[in-house]
Amino acid sequence: VLDEDSSLPAAKRIRLDETEGVTLGTADKPGTRVKVLGRVHRSRTQKEVMFITLKDGYGQMQVVFGGQLIKTYAAMTLTLETSIEIKGQLRELPPKASAPLNRELHADYFRIIGAAAGDKEAITNKVQADGDNQTLLDQRHLVLRGDNASNVMKVRAAVLRAFRQAYLETRCLEVAPPSMVQTQVEGGATLFGFKYYDQEAYLTQSSQLYLETCLPSMGDVFCICPSFRAERSLTRRHLAEYMHIEAELDFITFDDLLSHLEHVICRVVDLILADPVTAAYVKDLNSKFQPPSRPFKRMKYADAIEWLNEHKIDFDDDELPEDDPQRKRPHRFGDDIAEAAERKMTDILNVPIFLTHFPAEIKAFYMSRDPADRRVTESVDVLMPNVGEIVGGSMRISDYDELMAAYKRVEIDATPYYWYTDQRKYGTSPHGGYGLGLERFLAWLCDRHTVRDCVLYPRFVNRCTP
Numbered sequence: 001v002l003d004e005d006s007s008l009p010a011a012k013r014i015r016l017d018e019t020e021g022v023t024l025g026t027a028d029k030p031g032t033r034v035k036v037l038g039r040v041h042r043s044r045t046q047k048e049v050m051f052i053t054l055k056d057g058y059g060q061m062q063v064v065f066g067g068q069l070i071k072t073y074a075a076m077t078l079t080l081e082t083s084i085e086i087k088g089q090l091r092e093l094p095p096k097a098s099a100p101l102n103r104e105l106h107a108d109y110f111r112i113i114g115a116a117a118g119d120k121e122a123i124t125n126k127v128q129a130d131g132d133n134q135t136l137l138d139q140r141h142l143v144l145r146g147d148n149a150s151n152v153m154k155v156r157a158a159v160l161r162a163f164r165q166a167y168l169e170t171r172c173l174e175v176a177p178p179s180m181v182q183t184q185v186e187g188g189a190t191l192f193g194f195k196y197y198d199q200e201a202y203l204t205q206s207s208q209l210y211l212e213t214c215l216p217s218m219g220d221v222f223c224i225c226p227s228f229r230a231e232r233s234l235t236r237r238h239l240a241e242y243m244h245i246e247a248e249l250d251f252i253t254f255d256d257l258l259s260h261l262e263h264v265i266c267r268v269v270d271l272i273l274a275d276p277v278t279a280a281y282v283k284d285l286n287s288k289f290q291p292p293s294r295p296f297k298r299m300k301y302a303d304a305i306e307w308l309n310e311h312k313i314d315f316d317d318d319e320l321p322e323d324d325p326q327r328k329r330p331h332r333f334g335d336d337i338a339e340a341a342e343r344k345m346t347d348i349l350n351v352p353i354f355l356t357h358f359p360a361e362i363k364a365f366y367m368s369r370d371p372a373d374r375r376v377t378e379s380v381d382v383l384m385p386n387v388g389e390i391v392g393g394s395m396r397i398s399d400y401d402e403l404m405a406a407y408k409r410v411e412i413d414a415t416p417y418y419w420y421t422d423q424r425k426y427g428t429s430p431h432g433g434y435g436l437g438l439e440r441f442l443a444w445l446c447d448r449h450t451v452r453d454c455v456l457y458p459r460f461v462n463r464c465t466p
């Protein structure tokens, strides 16, 4: 290690995104001396010079080690991910060279803070390129050090900020319903149960029912809380724990609900693209991204069934054995549109779609019926190209008797739902809302193949670690 030259001026500590206002040096005129702290992201040696890309979570910077620095043992044995302090001057790049910030730091001193073991050096580069999925998931803590994985997380933080901003603008109040509950919302098949002291309880599937209870005194409300689904199937868009952005709006019509959804989605996209730092991440991850044009395409479920049949996209009845000739057949009214069929349709249409008016039988108990066609509900799924459904929403049954009949239809005991039912007894109202899966929104925005890449530490069937 070389000693620091004490004749040099004291260095100004900067983060890697704080280079504005720093005077650049030249070969014969010194600039501001700066100190940076970070980790070695990449390095390469060319003749007598070593180039390091330093990262600190805020940005990246190219650092040049020349002269005596490169001859030190510490420089010769430098491993990726080593944490390091570097002092020097920023200079312009030589002609035709490129580097982050369009600058490079000519180091006059460095000090290793924590050397990284060389054995994991491969993780952020090599494993990303050719590692198998299990290894990547086991090493998620190291994968997160890579550019793509961490940039998605940065966009995620910005998307959360943007949703909160959009809700603030529409005067929707944030509340925080409980995660531990004793009522189901979206069907018993995906409930995670656990022992709550001496009682049976579940991890919440959706905060919707609680949001509905806030309307009378708080007006329109939203929450951003984890939801939990014991999904059995391994798909690229299902997690066991995901971030659920839910809103509930009072005294509205179904059309109001659709307009609100369109507004919030477009406003969030606009806010994201208006922030240069986040917009750059999105561009990097999804160079072809175009903000959706309004109005969104609207399509009724019944028309989607026809569309699927016209395009020879069959219903796959997975209740029947694989080789049953009846298994694949044209879609019929009343069929659930499966993930694969839905995605084919969304990819062909290639625009955001409001898919509306699903039959009551395939939707949740609380959805109100369309007065014009009692077979169907005032429900909506928002479908996005490449992902499919990112939002599920509906108007809610506001009539007491109708709600009681709905519990009965799905064989839910109404007793523990007394607090939900009470909303219909004490000043009911036409109201509705929706839930949006943050990871699915991100998969669309950042063009990720799976929602697993859009969450810090994914949870899905048989994966609860790290």
Ligand code: 4AD
Pocket (backbone or CB within 6 Å): 185, 186, 205, 206, 207, 208, 229, 231, 237, 238, 239, 240, 242, 244, 246, 247, 389, 390, 391, 392, 393, 394, 433, 434, 435, 436, 437, 438, 439, 440, 451
């Ligand atoms: O369509 P879902 O099940 O609707 C509800 O839970 C309503 N109670 C929400 C409401 O009206 N307040 O789920 C809503 C959204 C889906 O469109 C999807 O984006 C996401 O939540 N989602 C999942 N995301 C990841 N993994 C899963 N297992 C998900 N299940 C639902």
